[in-house]
Amino acid sequence: MIAQTMCVITDVQMPGLNGLELQETLQSQGRHIPVILITAYANEKQRARAMNGGAVGFLSKPFNEEALVSCLTAIKSRSS
Numbered sequence: 199m200i201a202q203t204m205c206v207i208t209d210v211q212m213p214g215l216n217g218l219e220l221q222e223t224l225q226s227q228g229r230h231i232p233v234i235l236i237t238a239y240a241n242e243k244q245r246a247r248a249m250n251g252g253a254v255g256f257l258s259k260p261f262n263e264e265a266l267v268s269c270l271t272a273i274k275s276r277s278s
Contacts (some may be wrong), residue, residue, distance in 0.1 A: 234269045
C-alpha cells in the first residue's frame, strides 16, 4: 500500500526551493496536496501568492496552535 500525503506544512524561507515554489511545483505536477505555509518574514505579496495558489493557510511566526489546528481542521473537512 502506498501512503498518501494528506498535507504539506512548510516554511516559506528554505534554501534552494522555497515554500511558495514547492507549492507551485506540486500543483504543476498535478499533485493537489493541501499546503500550509509558515514564515517569520510575512508580507502581503507572499500571502496573496500562497492563497491564490490554493494554500490552506499562511501563518506568521510565532503563531498559536489554534491557528495551525484550524488549518488542519479545514483540510480534514475538505477530504471528508
